[in-house]
Amino acid sequence: MANISIPAYLDDPLSYVLEAVDSAVGEGTTPIHMSVNKKDIEEDSDTSRSVLFKSKIHVDKSKRTKVRDDVVNYLNNLLDNMTTLPFQQVISGTKSNPDAEQFDLVIRNAGSKPQVIRILVKPTAAGGSGGGAAKTKVQEVGQALFLAIRYMKGKDLECNPKDPKNCLTTVDYEEGMKFVDGPGVKIDEIQSLESKWKDAFILGANKIANEIKGSGWEFVRGDNKVEAAISNAFNRSKKSPGAPDNEDKWNPSDIWMVKDKNKIVQELNKENTIDCLNNFISQAFSKTAIKNKAGKDVAPRSLIGISLKKLGPTARWEVMNEIGKTQLEKAGKVTFQKSKTLNELTAFSGMDVYFVFLPTGDKRQGSFQARNFGGDKKGQWQFELKGEFAAQGKVKGEVARKLLKAAKFTNIPDEPSFNECKPDATNATKITNEIYNLMNALPTAPKGWNAKDAKTQIRGKDASWRFSKLSGLRFLAWLNSLGNGEADRAMKEMYLYASSQTDKSSVYYKVY
Numbered sequence: 001m002a003n004i005s006i007p008a009y010l011d012d013p014l015s016y017v018l019e020a021v022d023s024a025v026g027e028g029t030t031p032i033h034m035s036v037n038k039k040d041i042e043e044d045s046d047t048s049r050s051v052l053f054k055s056k057i058h059v060d061k062s063k064r065t066k067v068r069d070d071v072v073n074y075l076n077n078l079l080d081n082m083t084t085l086p087f088q089q090v091i092s093g094t095k096s097n098p099d100a101e102q103f104d105l106v107i108r109n110a111g112s113k114p115q116v117i118r119i120l121v122k123p124t125a126a127g128g129s130g131g132g133a134a135k136t137k138v139q140e141v142g143q144a145l146f147l148a149i150r151y152m153k154g155k156d157l158e159c160n161p162k163d164p165k166n167c168l169t170t171v172d173y174e175e176g177m178k179f180v181d182g183p184g185v186k187i188d189e190i191q192s193l194e195s196k197w198k199d200a201f202i203l204g205a206n207k208i209a210n211e212i213k214g215s216g217w218e219f220v221r222g223d224n225k226v227e228a229a230i231s232n233a234f235n236r237s238k239k240s241p242g243a244p245d246n247e248d249k250w251n252p253s254d255i256w257m258v259k260d261k262n263k264i265v266q267e268l269n270k271e272n273t274i275d276c277l278n279n280f281i282s283q284a285f286s287k288t289a290i291k292n293k294a295g296k297d298v299a300p301r302s303l304i305g306i307s308l309k310k311l312g313p314t315a316r317w318e319v320m321n322e323i324g325k326t327q328l329e330k331a332g333k334v335t336f337q338k339s340k341t342l343n344e345l346t347a348f349s350g351m352d353v354y355f356v357f358l359p360t361g362d363k364r365q366g367s368f369q370a371r372n373f374g375g376d377k378k379g380q381w382q383f384e385l386k387g388e389f390a391a392q393g394k395v396k397g398e399v400a401r402k403l404l405k406a407a408k409f410t411n412i413p414d415e416p417s418f419n420e421c422k423p424d425a426t427n428a429t430k431i432t433n434e435i436y437n438l439m440n441a442l443p444t445a446p447k448g449w450n451a452k453d454a455k456t457q458i459r460g461k462d463a464s465w466r467f468s469k470l471s472g473l474r475f476l477a478w479l480n481s482l483g484n485g486e487a488d489r490a491m492k493e494m495y496l497y498a499s500s501q502t503d504k505s506s507v508y509y510k511v512y
Helices: 008-025 061-081 132-153 170-177 187-191 195-211 226-237 261-268 274-285 325-333 338-344 397-406 428-440 454-459 463-481 486-498
Strands: 034-041 051-059 089-092 102-110 113-123 218-220 255-258 303-308 317-320 353-356 367-372 381-385 394-396 508-511
Touching: 008 051, 008 061, 008 102, 008 113, 034 170, 051 061, 061 089, 061 102, 061 113, 089 113, 132 170, 132 187, 132 195, 132 218, 132 255, 170 187, 195 317, 195 508, 226 255, 226 261, 226 274, 261 274, 274 303, 274 325, 274 486, 325 486, 338 353, 338 463, 353 463, 367 463, 381 397, 381 463, 381 486, 394 397, 394 486, 397 486, 428 454, 428 463, 463 486
Parallel strands: 051 113, 303 508
Antiparallel strands: 034 051, 089 102, 102 113, 218 255, 255 303, 317 508, 353 367, 367 381, 381 394
């Protein structure tokens, strides 16, 4: 794929054609784009072919005749006022149909046969900016295609090239489309869009390519692989707490840039909660790699969503819902610290159970405080993320269970009934024995633990303490029972939910 190879003998007359077309649309008006197929260029200057160069320009259907006549009049005016020009005559229409929307520029004669540059004035596709969903699909795939062409060329595209070598060819469209997956859209549908859309595609492609470096990109819009995997991951994740119920509110990207489609799809298929899905997309969006202790590393700059808005004379760029590198790095370090959690557990001095998940022994940093926040009258067992993100609030026990269930965890323990935890309840002994057994079964004896008099002390605690301690011990026993890094994954799910800095919407670029 390369720029148009214009033979030297055609260069000058084509420059006058571009000048005439530019003049025909008027100053301040969107320029008309010329599309060329390489097979329609005769490179041999000694050829006897009648048509040495043929191309198409697309204009509004109602303006085809006017644009043709304005171009022909402009060129004829040059012939009337200049003595040295690289063409001899301008012929409007054809011999059999003078009203045909085309014109020939005669540059020389081969015997009695004129040899010409032929320009076909074709209508743009119907519909314009208000052409409905089908038209929008063509426009969005068109932006993806121009973006692919921009990356292939490795330089900015031009809205109104003065040099015909910088016009886009049919081959450019065909080669670029090899890197675009936009089912149901054909190249000729994009070529026939109004010039204003092609200018917008060029502005958008240049802006995006100058902001996102690199190579090896593929571009998808409505494909049944990457976008399908994204939609499926969202539909699974919207069952988790706090998730938006509408995919467009979660991530309104119209096109996606992706590397290694198969790997991205495999990773997306593992995501089941909105926070972990957002964390994955943020890592794939990030410019730098983020190490993950509770899962596989995600390649940076491997999946980028882009929301497209109607462009004016310039293109602007904004990152939406981006999670900072520091927070991504912290999430990447999250692992359940079993021994440090046990060290924080006291036998009877408090109702709390601290779940430490970062490599620190300070219970005020990198831990969840789990306790009853309902006072002495009711049970309201919750997790509170301590330290930097404490202001983010608490996670109710029932919400944590719903979150972990959405993440495909099973056998997550419930809280006991608050009334059953009252010292004078009918089954008070059952609650006392369960607390005792869970404490006694811990691999490391808690501070102040004495098995001989423990049941007596447990019986003497109020309902709030018994409810809180038992809820925490049940959850701790469940975590300790998980294997193969699953406790790390559970802690990461809870951390991401509690420390979320967004409204649960995913990161994307907006071009507007």
